[in-house]
Amino acid sequence: MASNKKLLVLPGDGIGPEVVGETLRIVDWMAKKRSVSFDIEEGLVGGAAYDAHGTALTDETMTDATHADAVLFGAVGGPKYDDLPFELKPERGLLRLRKEMDLFANLRPAMVFPSMVENSSLKPELVSGLDIMILRELTGGVYFCEPRGIEDLPDGSKRGFDTQAYTTPEIERIGRVAFDLARKRRGKVTSVEKANVMMSGVLWRQVMTALHASEGEGLEYENMFADNCAMQLVRTPKQFDVIVTDNLFGDILSDCAAMLTGSLGMLPSASLGAEDPTTGKRHALYEPVHGSAPDIAGKGMANPIAEMLSFAMLLRYSFDMGEDADLLEKAIDNVLAGGMRTADIMATGKAKVSTATMTDSILKELDKLV
Numbered sequence: 001m002a003s004n005k006k007l008l009v010l011p012g013d014g015i016g017p018e019v020v021g022e023t024l025r026i027v028d029w030m031a032k033k034r035s036v037s038f039d040i041e042e043g044l045v046g047g048a049a050y051d052a053h054g055t056a057l058t059d060e061t062m063t064d065a066t067h068a069d070a071v072l073f074g075a076v077g078g079p080k081y082d083d084l085p086f087e088l089k090p091e092r093g094l095l096r097l098r099k100e101m102d103l104f105a106n107l108r109p110a111m112v113f114p115s116m117v118e119n120s121s122l123k124p125e126l127v128s129g130l131d132i133m134i135l136r137e138l139t140g141g142v143y144f145c146e147p148r149g150i151e152d153l154p155d156g157s158k159r160g161f162d163t164q165a166y167t168t169p170e171i172e173r174i175g176r177v178a179f180d181l182a183r184k185r186r187g188k189v190t191s192v193e194k195a196n197v198m199m200s201g202v203l204w205r206q207v208m209t210a211l212h213a214s215e216g217e218g219l220e221y222e223n224m225f226a227d228n229c230a231m232q233l234v235r236t237p238k239q240f241d242v243i244v245t246d247n248l249f250g251d252i253l254s255d256c257a258a259m260l261t262g263s264l265g266m267l268p269s270a271s272l273g274a275e276d277p278t279t280g281k282r283h284a285l286y287e288p289v290h291g292s293a294p295d296i297a298g299k300g301m302a303n304p305i306a307e308m309l310s311f312a313m314l315l316r317y318s319f320d321m322g323e324d325a326d327l328l329e330k331a332i333d334n335v336l337a338g339g340m341r342t343a344d345i346m347a348t349g350k351a352k353v354s355t356a357t358m359t360d361s362i363l364k365e366l367d368k369l370v
Protein backbone atom coordinates (compact mmCIF):
# COMPACT_ATOMS: atom_id res chain seq x y z
CA MET A 1 0.00 0.00 0.00
CA ALA A 2 1.40 3.44 -0.91
CA SER A 3 2.22 5.56 2.10
CA ASN A 4 1.47 9.26 2.31
CA LYS A 5 4.83 9.82 4.02
CA LYS A 6 7.32 10.76 1.33
CA LEU A 7 10.93 10.40 2.33
CA LEU A 8 13.85 11.43 0.16
CA VAL A 9 17.06 9.70 1.20
CA LEU A 10 20.37 11.34 0.21
CA PRO A 11 23.29 9.23 1.52
CA GLY A 12 26.09 11.35 -0.02
CA ASP A 13 29.76 10.47 0.41
CA GLY A 14 32.27 8.74 2.69
CA ILE A 15 30.54 7.26 5.74
CA GLY A 16 27.25 8.91 4.64
CA PRO A 17 26.04 5.81 2.73
CA GLU A 18 27.25 3.56 5.56
CA VAL A 19 25.32 5.27 8.36
CA VAL A 20 22.27 5.91 6.16
CA GLY A 21 22.27 2.22 5.09
CA GLU A 22 22.21 1.16 8.75
CA THR A 23 19.45 3.66 9.52
CA LEU A 24 17.34 2.28 6.66
CA ARG A 25 17.43 -1.07 8.50
CA ILE A 26 15.70 0.75 11.39
CA VAL A 27 13.21 2.25 8.92
CA ASP A 28 12.46 -1.31 7.66
CA TRP A 29 11.98 -2.48 11.21
CA MET A 30 9.51 0.37 11.81
CA ALA A 31 7.58 -0.68 8.69
CA LYS A 32 7.40 -4.33 9.75
CA LYS A 33 6.87 -4.01 13.49
CA ARG A 34 5.12 -0.68 13.90
CA SER A 35 3.24 -0.49 10.57
CA VAL A 36 4.97 2.80 9.88
CA SER A 37 5.72 2.83 6.20
CA PHE A 38 7.31 5.49 4.07
CA ASP A 39 7.46 6.06 0.32
CA ILE A 40 11.22 6.12 -0.02
CA GLU A 41 13.10 7.61 -2.91
CA GLU A 42 16.89 7.74 -3.03
CA GLY A 43 19.00 10.40 -4.69
CA LEU A 44 22.56 11.53 -5.17
CA VAL A 45 24.16 14.50 -3.46
CA GLY A 46 27.67 15.84 -2.97
CA GLY A 47 30.61 14.07 -4.56
CA ALA A 48 28.39 11.14 -5.58
CA ALA A 49 26.19 13.52 -7.58
CA TYR A 50 29.21 15.29 -9.01
CA ASP A 51 30.69 11.97 -10.21
CA ALA A 52 27.41 11.03 -11.92
CA HIS A 53 26.18 14.40 -13.17
CA GLY A 54 28.96 16.98 -12.83
CA THR A 55 27.08 18.91 -10.14
CA ALA A 56 26.70 18.42 -6.37
CA LEU A 57 22.89 18.53 -6.67
CA THR A 58 20.79 18.26 -9.83
CA ASP A 59 17.67 20.38 -10.31
CA GLU A 60 15.62 17.14 -10.30
CA THR A 61 16.91 16.14 -6.87
CA MET A 62 16.33 19.69 -5.62
CA THR A 63 12.69 19.44 -6.79
CA ASP A 64 12.31 15.98 -5.20
CA ALA A 65 13.54 17.44 -1.92
CA THR A 66 10.99 20.25 -1.95
CA HIS A 67 8.20 17.74 -2.69
CA ALA A 68 9.23 15.28 0.02
CA ASP A 69 7.71 15.37 3.51
CA ALA A 70 11.21 14.94 4.88
CA VAL A 71 14.77 14.44 3.67
CA LEU A 72 17.13 12.01 5.42
CA PHE A 73 20.68 13.11 4.64
CA GLY A 74 24.04 11.40 5.25
CA ALA A 75 27.17 13.49 4.71
CA VAL A 76 29.06 15.04 1.81
CA GLY A 77 32.64 15.84 0.90
CA GLY A 78 36.03 14.21 0.80
CA PRO A 79 39.64 14.70 -0.28
CA LYS A 80 38.86 13.47 -3.81
CA TYR A 81 36.99 16.74 -4.40
CA ASP A 82 39.45 19.13 -2.73
CA ASP A 83 40.66 20.64 -5.99
CA LEU A 84 37.25 21.27 -7.55
CA PRO A 85 36.23 24.88 -8.13
CA PHE A 86 34.26 26.33 -5.18
CA GLU A 87 30.84 26.17 -6.89
CA LEU A 88 31.25 22.48 -7.77
CA LYS A 89 32.35 21.28 -4.33
CA PRO A 90 30.20 18.55 -2.70
CA GLU A 91 29.28 20.87 0.19
CA ARG A 92 27.50 23.20 -2.28
CA GLY A 93 24.82 20.52 -2.72
CA LEU A 94 23.98 20.60 0.98
CA LEU A 95 24.06 24.39 1.12
CA ARG A 96 21.71 24.63 -1.88
CA LEU A 97 19.23 22.28 -0.19
CA ARG A 98 19.30 24.36 2.99
CA LYS A 99 18.85 27.66 1.13
CA GLU A 100 16.24 26.66 -1.44
CA MET A 101 14.13 24.75 1.10
CA ASP A 102 14.52 27.77 3.41
CA LEU A 103 15.59 25.55 6.32
CA PHE A 104 16.41 28.45 8.59
CA ALA A 105 16.13 26.66 11.94
CA ASN A 106 18.79 24.04 12.66
CA LEU A 107 18.21 22.16 15.92
CA ARG A 108 21.34 20.49 17.24
CA PRO A 109 20.60 18.82 20.57
CA ALA A 110 23.56 17.70 22.67
CA MET A 111 22.52 15.09 25.23
CA VAL A 112 24.67 12.77 27.25
CA PHE A 113 23.33 9.24 27.56
CA PRO A 114 23.90 8.07 31.17
CA SER A 115 26.30 5.27 30.16
CA MET A 116 28.32 7.64 27.98
CA VAL A 117 29.39 10.01 30.74
CA GLU A 118 32.85 8.42 30.82
CA ASN A 119 33.31 9.05 27.07
CA SER A 120 33.06 12.82 27.36
CA SER A 121 36.24 14.84 27.18
CA LEU A 122 35.05 16.59 30.36
CA LYS A 123 34.81 15.34 33.94
CA PRO A 124 31.73 13.16 34.59
CA GLU A 125 30.13 15.61 37.05
CA LEU A 126 30.24 18.38 34.42
CA VAL A 127 28.32 16.42 31.78
CA SER A 128 26.18 13.92 33.68
CA GLY A 129 22.55 14.70 32.73
CA LEU A 130 23.59 17.27 30.12
CA ASP A 131 20.77 18.24 27.76
CA ILE A 132 21.27 21.40 25.73
CA MET A 133 19.85 22.58 22.43
CA ILE A 134 21.96 24.59 20.04
CA LEU A 135 19.70 26.44 17.64
CA ARG A 136 21.72 27.52 14.63
CA GLU A 137 20.42 30.01 12.05
CA LEU A 138 21.02 28.10 8.82
CA THR A 139 20.16 30.17 5.75
CA GLY A 140 21.86 33.51 6.38
CA GLY A 141 25.08 35.08 7.55
CA VAL A 142 28.50 34.60 6.05
CA TYR A 143 27.48 31.27 4.48
CA PHE A 144 25.24 33.00 1.94
CA CYS A 145 25.86 36.76 1.89
CA GLU A 146 27.28 38.58 -1.11
CA PRO A 147 29.67 40.02 -2.05
CA ARG A 148 32.39 37.48 -1.61
CA GLY A 149 35.27 36.39 -3.70
CA ILE A 150 39.00 36.47 -4.23
CA GLU A 151 40.31 39.54 -6.04
CA ASP A 152 43.69 40.58 -7.41
CA LEU A 153 45.34 43.58 -5.79
CA PRO A 154 47.58 46.07 -7.61
CA ASP A 155 50.65 44.84 -5.70
CA GLY A 156 50.18 41.37 -7.19
CA SER A 157 48.79 39.85 -3.98
CA LYS A 158 45.21 38.66 -3.58
CA ARG A 159 42.36 39.51 -1.22
CA GLY A 160 39.75 36.96 -0.15
CA PHE A 161 36.55 38.37 1.32
CA ASP A 162 33.13 37.32 2.63
CA THR A 163 30.16 39.25 3.93
CA GLN A 164 28.36 38.68 7.20
CA ALA A 165 24.89 40.26 7.38
CA TYR A 166 21.59 39.64 9.15
CA THR A 167 18.26 41.43 8.78
CA THR A 168 15.70 42.08 11.50
CA PRO A 169 13.20 39.49 10.12
CA GLU A 170 15.93 36.83 9.89
CA ILE A 171 16.89 37.36 13.53
CA GLU A 172 13.28 37.56 14.72
CA ARG A 173 12.22 34.31 13.09
CA ILE A 174 15.07 32.29 14.58
CA GLY A 175 14.54 34.07 17.92
CA ARG A 176 10.88 32.98 18.00
CA VAL A 177 11.92 29.36 17.43
CA ALA A 178 14.37 29.69 20.34
CA PHE A 179 11.65 30.98 22.66
CA ASP A 180 9.22 28.23 21.55
CA LEU A 181 11.84 25.56 22.20
CA ALA A 182 12.75 27.00 25.60
CA ARG A 183 9.07 27.01 26.68
CA LYS A 184 8.97 23.24 26.12
CA ARG A 185 12.30 22.77 27.92
CA ARG A 186 13.78 24.49 30.97
CA GLY A 187 12.83 28.04 29.99
CA LYS A 188 16.23 29.60 29.39
CA VAL A 189 17.62 31.20 26.21
CA THR A 190 21.22 32.30 25.65
CA SER A 191 21.65 34.43 22.54
CA VAL A 192 25.20 34.31 21.18
CA GLU A 193 27.01 36.78 18.87
CA LYS A 194 29.98 39.12 18.87
CA ALA A 195 28.30 42.49 19.33
CA ASN A 196 31.65 43.79 20.60
CA VAL A 197 33.24 43.55 17.14
CA MET A 198 30.60 42.91 14.47
CA MET A 199 27.78 45.18 13.32
CA SER A 200 25.62 42.16 12.49
CA GLY A 201 26.21 41.15 16.11
CA VAL A 202 25.07 44.57 17.35
CA LEU A 203 21.80 44.22 15.44
CA TRP A 204 21.41 40.58 16.52
CA ARG A 205 21.67 41.61 20.20
CA GLN A 206 19.28 44.56 19.81
CA VAL A 207 16.63 42.51 18.00
CA MET A 208 16.87 39.50 20.31
CA THR A 209 16.74 41.64 23.45
CA ALA A 210 13.65 43.48 22.14
CA LEU A 211 12.02 40.22 21.08
CA HIS A 212 12.57 38.80 24.55
CA ALA A 213 10.92 41.87 26.07
CA SER A 214 7.90 41.64 23.76
CA GLU A 215 7.45 37.88 23.27
CA GLY A 216 9.62 36.10 25.82
CA GLU A 217 7.49 36.48 28.93
CA GLY A 218 8.45 34.06 31.68
CA LEU A 219 11.67 33.01 29.98
CA GLU A 220 15.12 33.56 31.42
CA TYR A 221 17.27 35.35 28.84
CA GLU A 222 20.90 36.37 28.46
CA ASN A 223 23.23 37.71 25.76
CA MET A 224 26.69 36.19 25.48
CA PHE A 225 29.74 36.74 23.28
CA ALA A 226 30.60 33.74 21.13
CA ASP A 227 34.15 33.34 22.44
CA ASN A 228 32.89 33.37 26.02
CA CYS A 229 30.18 30.84 25.05
CA ALA A 230 32.82 28.46 23.67
CA MET A 231 34.69 28.75 26.97
CA GLN A 232 31.53 28.35 29.10
CA LEU A 233 30.54 25.25 27.10
CA VAL A 234 33.65 23.44 28.25
CA ARG A 235 33.66 25.01 31.74
CA THR A 236 30.08 24.48 32.95
CA PRO A 237 27.95 23.23 30.04
CA LYS A 238 24.91 22.50 32.21
CA GLN A 239 24.31 26.25 32.69
CA PHE A 240 22.76 26.26 29.18
CA ASP A 241 19.32 25.25 27.97
CA VAL A 242 18.75 26.77 24.48
CA ILE A 243 21.65 28.53 22.75
CA VAL A 244 20.54 30.55 19.72
CA THR A 245 23.19 31.81 17.37
CA ASP A 246 24.12 32.59 13.79
CA ASN A 247 25.16 30.22 11.04
CA LEU A 248 28.94 30.27 11.57
CA PHE A 249 29.04 30.39 15.37
CA GLY A 250 26.38 27.63 15.41
CA ASP A 251 28.57 25.44 13.21
CA ILE A 252 31.53 25.79 15.52
CA LEU A 253 29.74 25.64 18.87
CA SER A 254 27.82 22.49 17.85
CA ASP A 255 31.02 20.58 17.03
CA CYS A 256 32.32 21.70 20.40
CA ALA A 257 29.13 20.50 22.14
CA ALA A 258 29.45 17.18 20.31
CA MET A 259 32.54 16.23 22.25
CA LEU A 260 30.71 16.83 25.53
CA THR A 261 28.45 13.92 24.52
CA GLY A 262 31.39 11.63 23.81
CA SER A 263 31.71 11.79 20.00
CA LEU A 264 30.71 13.70 16.90
CA GLY A 265 29.24 10.35 15.89
CA MET A 266 26.47 10.85 18.48
CA LEU A 267 25.03 14.24 17.47
CA PRO A 268 21.87 14.45 15.33
CA SER A 269 20.21 17.49 13.80
CA ALA A 270 16.96 18.71 12.31
CA SER A 271 16.82 21.57 9.82
CA LEU A 272 13.33 23.02 9.64
CA GLY A 273 11.56 25.59 7.50
CA ALA A 274 8.57 27.72 8.42
CA GLU A 275 5.19 26.05 8.87
CA ASP A 276 2.81 26.55 5.95
CA PRO A 277 -0.24 28.13 7.62
CA THR A 278 -2.70 26.34 5.31
CA THR A 279 -1.26 22.81 5.26
CA GLY A 280 0.58 22.88 8.61
CA LYS A 281 3.52 21.24 6.83
CA ARG A 282 7.12 22.42 6.77
CA HIS A 283 10.18 21.55 4.74
CA ALA A 284 12.61 19.49 6.77
CA LEU A 285 15.98 17.80 6.42
CA TYR A 286 17.58 15.55 9.02
CA GLU A 287 21.30 14.89 9.16
CA PRO A 288 24.04 14.04 11.62
CA VAL A 289 26.26 16.93 12.68
CA HIS A 290 29.35 15.00 11.56
CA GLY A 291 30.79 14.90 8.06
CA SER A 292 31.87 12.18 5.64
CA ALA A 293 34.82 11.12 7.88
CA PRO A 294 37.19 10.17 5.04
CA ASP A 295 39.69 8.78 7.57
CA ILE A 296 37.38 5.90 8.51
CA ALA A 297 35.15 5.59 5.41
CA GLY A 298 34.79 2.07 4.02
CA LYS A 299 36.19 0.43 7.15
CA GLY A 300 32.90 -0.47 8.87
CA MET A 301 33.94 1.66 11.84
CA ALA A 302 31.52 4.57 11.66
CA ASN A 303 29.13 5.19 14.52
CA PRO A 304 25.61 5.08 13.03
CA ILE A 305 23.93 6.58 16.11
CA ALA A 306 23.95 10.26 15.02
CA GLU A 307 22.15 9.27 11.81
CA MET A 308 19.69 7.09 13.72
CA LEU A 309 18.99 9.85 16.24
CA SER A 310 18.43 12.19 13.26
CA PHE A 311 15.82 9.69 12.03
CA ALA A 312 14.23 9.80 15.51
CA MET A 313 14.03 13.60 15.15
CA LEU A 314 12.43 13.07 11.72
CA LEU A 315 9.75 10.86 13.27
CA ARG A 316 9.11 13.44 16.00
CA TYR A 317 9.21 16.71 14.06
CA SER A 318 7.91 15.76 10.60
CA PHE A 319 5.41 13.04 11.42
CA ASP A 320 4.38 13.66 15.02
CA MET A 321 5.48 10.09 15.84
CA GLY A 322 6.95 10.88 19.23
CA GLU A 323 6.28 7.38 20.62
CA ASP A 324 8.29 5.71 17.85
CA ALA A 325 11.07 8.27 18.29
CA ASP A 326 11.12 7.56 22.05
CA LEU A 327 11.28 3.84 21.35
CA LEU A 328 14.30 4.18 19.06
CA GLU A 329 16.08 6.49 21.52
CA LYS A 330 15.36 4.04 24.34
CA ALA A 331 16.78 1.14 22.32
CA ILE A 332 19.96 3.13 21.63
CA ASP A 333 20.23 4.11 25.30
CA ASN A 334 19.88 0.45 26.39
CA VAL A 335 22.43 -0.82 23.89
CA LEU A 336 24.95 1.79 25.04
CA ALA A 337 24.21 0.91 28.66
CA GLY A 338 24.89 -2.74 27.77
CA GLY A 339 28.44 -1.78 26.78
CA MET A 340 28.31 -1.78 22.96
CA ARG A 341 30.72 0.75 21.50
CA THR A 342 31.93 1.70 18.03
CA ALA A 343 35.60 2.75 17.96
CA ASP A 344 34.90 6.48 18.43
CA ILE A 345 33.11 5.88 21.76
CA MET A 346 35.29 3.04 22.97
CA ALA A 347 36.07 2.91 26.69
CA THR A 348 37.83 0.43 28.93
CA GLY A 349 35.85 -2.71 29.61
CA LYS A 350 33.39 -2.18 26.76
CA ALA A 351 32.77 -4.25 23.60
CA LYS A 352 34.19 -2.68 20.45
CA VAL A 353 31.86 -3.39 17.55
CA SER A 354 31.47 -2.53 13.87
CA THR A 355 28.85 -0.23 12.38
CA ALA A 356 26.68 -3.19 11.35
CA THR A 357 26.96 -4.96 14.70
CA MET A 358 25.90 -1.80 16.50
CA THR A 359 22.76 -1.78 14.32
CA ASP A 360 22.17 -5.51 14.92
CA SER A 361 22.17 -4.81 18.66
CA ILE A 362 19.80 -1.85 18.33
CA LEU A 363 17.40 -3.93 16.23
CA LYS A 364 17.49 -6.74 18.80
CA GLU A 365 16.81 -4.21 21.55
CA LEU A 366 13.87 -2.78 19.58
CA ASP A 367 12.44 -6.30 19.29
CA LYS A 368 12.73 -6.69 23.06
CA LEU A 369 11.03 -3.36 23.76
CA VAL A 370 7.84 -3.97 21.75
Ligand SMILES: NC(=O)c1ccc[n+]([C@@H]2O[C@H](COP(=O)([O-])OP(=O)(O)OC[C@H]3O[C@@H](n4cnc5c(N)ncnc54)[C@H](O)[C@@H]3O)[C@@H](O)[C@H]2O)c1
Nearest residue numbers: 075076077078264265289290291292293295296302303344
Ligand atom coordinates in the same frame (compact mmCIF):
# COMPACT_ATOMS: atom_id res chain seq x y z
N1 LIG B 1 26.89 17.76 6.88
C1 LIG B 1 27.90 17.33 6.17
O1 LIG B 1 27.73 16.70 5.14
C2 LIG B 1 29.27 17.63 6.64
C3 LIG B 1 29.53 18.06 7.96
C4 LIG B 1 30.85 18.30 8.34
C5 LIG B 1 31.88 18.09 7.44
N2 LIG B 1 31.58 17.68 6.16
C6 LIG B 1 32.62 17.38 5.18
O2 LIG B 1 33.19 16.11 5.53
C7 LIG B 1 34.56 16.09 5.11
C8 LIG B 1 35.45 15.73 6.30
O3 LIG B 1 35.38 16.77 7.26
P1 LIG B 1 36.03 16.72 8.72
O4 LIG B 1 37.05 15.64 8.75
O5 LIG B 1 36.39 18.09 9.08
O6 LIG B 1 34.81 16.32 9.69
P2 LIG B 1 34.14 14.92 9.99
O7 LIG B 1 32.94 15.17 10.83
O8 LIG B 1 33.89 14.17 8.73
O9 LIG B 1 35.23 14.11 10.85
C9 LIG B 1 35.87 14.63 11.99
C10 LIG B 1 36.41 13.48 12.86
O10 LIG B 1 35.30 12.82 13.50
C11 LIG B 1 35.25 11.45 13.16
N3 LIG B 1 33.85 11.08 12.95
C12 LIG B 1 32.91 11.83 12.34
N4 LIG B 1 31.75 11.17 12.28
C13 LIG B 1 31.96 9.97 12.85
C14 LIG B 1 31.12 8.84 13.07
N5 LIG B 1 29.83 8.79 12.71
N6 LIG B 1 31.67 7.75 13.68
C15 LIG B 1 32.96 7.77 14.08
N7 LIG B 1 33.79 8.82 13.91
C16 LIG B 1 33.30 9.90 13.28
C17 LIG B 1 36.06 11.31 11.88
O11 LIG B 1 36.57 10.01 11.72
C18 LIG B 1 37.11 12.39 12.06
O12 LIG B 1 38.18 11.89 12.79
C19 LIG B 1 34.85 17.49 4.55
O13 LIG B 1 34.73 17.41 3.15
C20 LIG B 1 33.76 18.36 5.13
O14 LIG B 1 33.43 19.47 4.34
C21 LIG B 1 30.31 17.43 5.76
Ligand SMILES: CC(C)[C@H](C(=O)O)[C@@H](O)C(=O)O
Nearest residue numbers: 076077091094095251289291
Ligand atom coordinates in the same frame (compact mmCIF):
# COMPACT_ATOMS: atom_id res chain seq x y z
C1 LIG C 1 29.73 20.64 5.29
C2 LIG C 1 29.49 22.04 5.76
C3 LIG C 1 28.92 22.84 4.63
C4 LIG C 1 28.55 22.09 6.98
C5 LIG C 1 28.47 23.53 7.48
O1 LIG C 1 29.48 24.22 7.59
O2 LIG C 1 27.34 23.95 7.76
C6 LIG C 1 28.92 21.21 8.16
O3 LIG C 1 30.09 21.58 8.80
C7 LIG C 1 27.77 21.18 9.16
O4 LIG C 1 28.02 21.43 10.34
O5 LIG C 1 26.65 20.88 8.76
Ligand SMILES: [Mg+2]
Nearest residue numbers: 251252255289
Ligand atom coordinates in the same frame (compact mmCIF):
# COMPACT_ATOMS: atom_id res chain seq x y z
MG1 LIG D 1 29.93 21.66 10.94
